Amino acid sequence: MDAELWVPVLTAGLFGLLIGSFLNVVIYRLPKMLEREWAAGCAELSGQPLPEQEPFNLLVPRSRCQACGHQIRWYENIPVLSYLALRGKCSACGTPISIRYPMIELATGVLFAWCIWRWGLNLSGGMWCLFAAMLVAMTLIDWDTTLLPDVLTLPLLWAGLIAANLHWIPVPLSDAVWGAVGGYMSLWLVYWAFKLATGKEGMGFGDFKLFAALGAWFGWQALVPIILMSSVIGAAVGIVMKLRSSLRDGGQIPFGPFLAMAGITAMVFGPQSILRAVGL
Structure with missing residues (x-):
């Protein structure tokens, strides 16, 4: 250096x-x-x-x-x-x-x-620092309380769209917009499919908004790598917690922390590196 x-x-x-x-x-x-x-x-x-x-x-x-x-x-x-x-x-x-x-x-x-x-x-470095700080906060808040407050998820979403529009992050605005739409709608559809099939809620609306925010920051192309990484991390943590008999009442684990960790992984290594790591 x-x-x-x-x-x-x-x-x-x-x-x-x-x-x-x-x-x-x-x-x-x-x-x-x-x-x-x-x-x-x-x-x-x-x-x-x-x-x-x-x-x-x-x-x-x-x-x-x-x-x-x-x-x-x-x-x-x-x-x-x-x-x-x-x-x-x-x-x-x-x-x-x-x-x-x-x-x-x-x-x-x-x-x-x-x-x-x-x-x-510069502005790019500052925006990514903001991104990292927001994800750190959301990871721990959701883990502690199963809440992803709008006061954090929505500003992160808008910050990604604004940063894309002003070329502070290397994502075209159209990719950021469709990333936000795709991130929200994909989990929204999963939520309703699960609820109609089981009568239970599998995740909260905060997860939709966080995934939409990640789509805004990385573009729609990153949605599959991010959801794949978050699912793998979540499954691994869930298995360890079950083996240690440390699951919460009802056996539920918030999904937001794993989305956030996948977002930080994508920031550090790039979304496509996640696919290469699993051989895709």
């Missing part, structure tokens, strides 16, 4: 660590914010008074230990380093802190550095 490229790549990696720390907040708080909105809507429709609650959003209140309520100080919230300095425990009560927090920070930092190394410190 050229010496001149080290600086933007390293800077992007450090910035990615900070964004990863923010994504930890998004992953934990966004579903709770949505639950509050839904509860408020139900109360309004039923004519019930809304209970008084302290402000809760992505900025307030400040982060605190979920076990003892200790407010996290700024020097206890430095990505990765604070986790190591605290030895993975709360400084007040000693409750273990999930290793997932620094792993998300590291993953985001690595993805940001890779995007800038691959596309450069």
Whole structure:
């Protein structure tokens, strides 16, 4: 790597660590914010008074230990380093802190550095950093809650179409549009076919929107490789979880995380590499 490229790549990696720390907040708080909105809507429709609650959003209140309520100080919230300095425990009560927090920070930092190394410190590199951050957040939110919020899937879809139109990503606008249409409609048809055959819902509408967003970013030609990769990853994880008796009630596994992981795989290696990996 050229010496001149080290600086933007390293800077992007450090910035990615900070964004990863923010994504930890998004992953934990966004579903709770949505639950509050839904509860408020139900109360309004039923004519019930809304209970008084302290402000809760992505900025307030400040982060605190979920076990003892200790407010996290700024020097206890430095990505990765604070986790190591605290030895993975709360400084007040000693409750273990999930290793997932620094792993998300590291993953985001690595993805940001890779995007800038691959596309450069420009609009293209910035858009792919945005793409990676959104998928990291959606992977964990869907895994935790089986929700893919519209506030994430729809902006990702529109960002892909806009980026294609402005030539910030190497996908013609027509391919991006048909990728979005094909991504949404294909899973929509699978959903209804499964529901009519079994009377059950096999996936959520958020999966349609996420697949549509991936189609917008990679074009319609990438839909088959992405759905193939996500299915393989999902099947492998499902088998491991079943062997370890760790499946959730009902044996259901959210499909969104595997779509997101396939999207990141396509970003790093290219959609066609997925087909070559399986001999197609």
